[in-house]
Structures are given as structure tokens and as C-alpha cells.
Amino acid sequence: MAKSRSRIENDDCSSSPNYLTSMRGDDDQLLSHLFKGINSTSTITRSGWCLKDGTYHLLQACNGIFRPIVEAQGVETTFMSSEVEIHAEKEVTCFQSLCRAITGQGTSNSTAKIYWTRLTDLVGNDFCPENFADREDYEIYLQKEIGFSRAKARYIIGLSEAFVNGTLSELMLKTGSEKDIRDALLPISGIGDWTIDMFLIFHLQLPDVLPLGDLNVKKGIADLFSLRGKEKKEKMNDIMKPFAPYRSLAALYFWKVADSKPSSRKKKATKKLNSSPKKNNTMNCPENKRKGNIAKCSGSMDTPVAKRTKRLRRKVTP
Structure with missing residues (x-):
């Protein structure tokens, strides 16, 4: 204080x-x-x-x-730690958090939740980088099963490969400085400043991140x-x-x-x-004496369908 x-x-x-x-x-x-x-x-x-x-x-x-x-x-x-414990059955890894951030890029919150639910259901309990990087044609698989765009599927695979080959690691992302974390994540395709800010705020819970x-x-x-x-x-x-x-x-x-x-x-x-404006639903319409039209009244259900003139068609809005 x-x-x-x-x-x-x-x-x-x-x-x-x-x-x-x-x-x-x-x-x-x-x-x-x-x-x-x-x-x-x-x-x-x-x-x-x-x-x-x-x-x-x-x-x-x-x-x-x-x-x-x-x-x-x-x-x-x-x-709050109590809220985190309630909403997380087990600890979320840095890899999973970054995958979720990529999933939410360019979509509404509701759509992002749908994509994330599909992805977690597809992977199951084995949500690790190796599960994505070791499969052939997994980009196409993610597009078909999750609904990802081709680019977003590639981002997920590229992130997985970065963890597998050692470019990224859980230890470095958890213990490194904010600058080191940004320098490590920015070269990864699909990860920009906004995604890094979301990771720093919501996963690492750093106190002084301003996502402009x-x-x-x-x-x-x-x-x-x-x-x-x-x-x-x-x-x-x-x-x-x-x-x-x-x-x-x-x-x-x-x-x-x-x-x-x-x-x-x-x-x-x-x-x-x-x-x-309110529609005119009156049932009592004066007789329409225009030649070629038979008693057109917008509110009457009993009015016979009349031949429409060219002028009438111009008034109709799509």
C-alpha cells in the first residue's frame, strides 16, 4: 500500500x-x-x-x-486464485494458452469458444506440441474437423514445431523477462503483439501490460x-x-x-x-379504380392478386 x-x-x-x-x-x-x-x-x-x-x-x-x-x-x-482454481481442472500450459490465443484471432468470443471446444475435444487429454507436429497433413485435418482457416491451421502447427525443436519451451516462457518472451514469440508465424499481450496478461498474469x-x-x-x-x-x-x-x-x-x-x-x-412505420392493416380499403389493377389493399388477406404495373414494381423494396 x-x-x-x-x-x-x-x-x-x-x-x-x-x-x-x-x-x-x-x-x-x-x-x-x-x-x-x-x-x-x-x-x-x-x-x-x-x-x-x-x-x-x-x-x-x-x-x-x-x-x-x-x-x-x-x-x-x-x-483471483480462487477463480483460476474453479475454472481450471488442471494447470494450463504455455503451449495451450498460446493455441487458445491463436484460436481467438479475428473471431468473436462466441466463435472462439466453439473453435476451442472442438480443438480440445479433438485432442483430448494429450494436448501437447508433439500431438500436432508429428502428424502428416494435420493442417488439412484441422481445417476439416475444427473449421480453421488454412492460415490458422498453419499457425497451430508452426507453434507446435517451435516447441518440439526447442525454439520455445515452457520453462523459458514461465521464467523469462517480458522482453525475452516477446523476442522469442514474435518470429513465430501467427503470433503478433496482440497475441503476446493476451498471453502475458491472462496466462502469466503480469501486472503492467498495456495492450494498445x-x-x-x-x-x-x-x-x-x-x-x-x-x-x-x-x-x-x-x-x-x-x-x-x-x-x-x-x-x-x-x-x-x-x-x-x-x-x-x-x-x-x-x-x-x-x-x-407501422403497416396499414385496415380491412376496409376504398376501391382502386386504376385500370389494370383489381382492388389492391396491403392489409386485406382476401384481396385477389392483381397484375403489377411497372410503377408498382419500382416501389417495392428488396
Whole structure:
């Protein structure tokens, strides 16, 4: 706690000492309320940092600009050890985590889950690199059985071969520095900065990863700081510096906010539905005396089908 407080006093967003003292008192109360009943041991993440300390730091940074988000969304439980134990029957390997990240590339969350379920069911309990790399024509097999694109199937096979030939290893990925991990993964086909960021955040649970390649994170920063126009990546990186060393936690909150909002497609559909004119369903229509048309009435089920004129066809919308 003390480390987080001293860091806030020295950042560019700090305010007067009296204001900070008052704000800290409110944040202490909020923190106690949020983590009430939560075992302190479960707030220690896989990489050793404390979720409670990270949440307190977000509340304090930049005069508490993040506080409304934390108040609205509550505790971010993704990194809690109790949640990890519930959702994982056995430890997930680095290879499996990277495969899942590749599976989710360029697809929606629901589609990614379907692909991942098919892949795990296909491989079974023997989900290891050798099970992919040693089979001939396995790329075609993955396309047919899982529904992968040709490129995505190749990415999975290429990753498997990198583990088999020693280019990558579980030990190096678990114990190496962030720079070493990035340098090792970037040359692998199908693995870019976004995939590495997802691996560092969700599998290794490193505290200070800021995935600026993610649209929801960039939108979250823009909304939080009222940025307009296309802001450069460097500017967003500078803006988020006061939230270090817990920017991974900030990213999780941005995703949580994005998930809690209705999609723009749903908004448009609702707006269109509400604004669409009501159809005329009256059964009593005046007789249509136009030559060649026999009593056309849109609401009558008993109206005989009339010969359509050229003008009528132009009015019909597909």
C-alpha cells in the first residue's frame, strides 16, 4: 500500500496534499467494501502481485479518474486464485494458452469458444506440441474437423514445431523477462503483439501490460480522458503511465466496461425497430379504380392478386 501511495504523490496527476488525504480516506472505505469477505490469500495473483494493491493504485492515480469505473464494475476477479482454481481442472500450459490465443484471432468470443471446444475435444487429454507436429497433413485435418482457416491451421502447427525443436519451451516462457518472451514469440508465424499481450496478461498474469493493439482498450482510454480524433499510440502510452505498474488490471476494467455496454449493432437494430412505420392493416380499403389493377389493399388477406404495373414494381423494396 505504502509503495502505491508514494508513487501517486510523485506522478504528474497528483493534487494538493489535503485533497489526496481526503481522497485516500474515501478510497480506503471503498476498497474495504469491495473486498469485504474475500480471502486475502486469493487476491495474490499467479505472478505474485496483489490484486487489492493494484485496485487501490487505480483508485489513486490521476486524482481518482478511474474511481467511477471501479465503483460501477466492482472487483475484477479474473486474476483471483480462487477463480483460476474453479475454472481450471488442471494447470494450463504455455503451449495451450498460446493455441487458445491463436484460436481467438479475428473471431468473436462466441466463435472462439466453439473453435476451442472442438480443438480440445479433438485432442483430448494429450494436448501437447508433439500431438500436432508429428502428424502428416494435420493442417488439412484441422481445417476439416475444427473449421480453421488454412492460415490458422498453419499457425497451430508452426507453434507446435517451435516447441518440439526447442525454439520455445515452457520453462523459458514461465521464467523469462517480458522482453525475452516477446523476442522469442514474435518470429513465430501467427503470433503478433496482440497475441503476446493476451498471453502475458491472462496466462502469466503480469501486472503492467498495456495492450494498445486492442480496440476496446484504446476506446476505454479515449473515453476516460475525453480524447478526440485518432490519437497516436505514444500519446495513449504516456497518458497511462501513472497507472503503472498495474496497467494490466486497468485493461481488464476497460474490457469489463465494453462487455457491459450494448453493441452498436444492437443499438442500431433497436433504433430501426422503434422508428419503423407501422403497416396499414385496415380491412376496409376504398376501391382502386386504376385500370389494370383489381382492388389492391396491403392489409386485406382476401384481396385477389392483381397484375403489377411497372410503377408498382419500382416501389417495392428488396
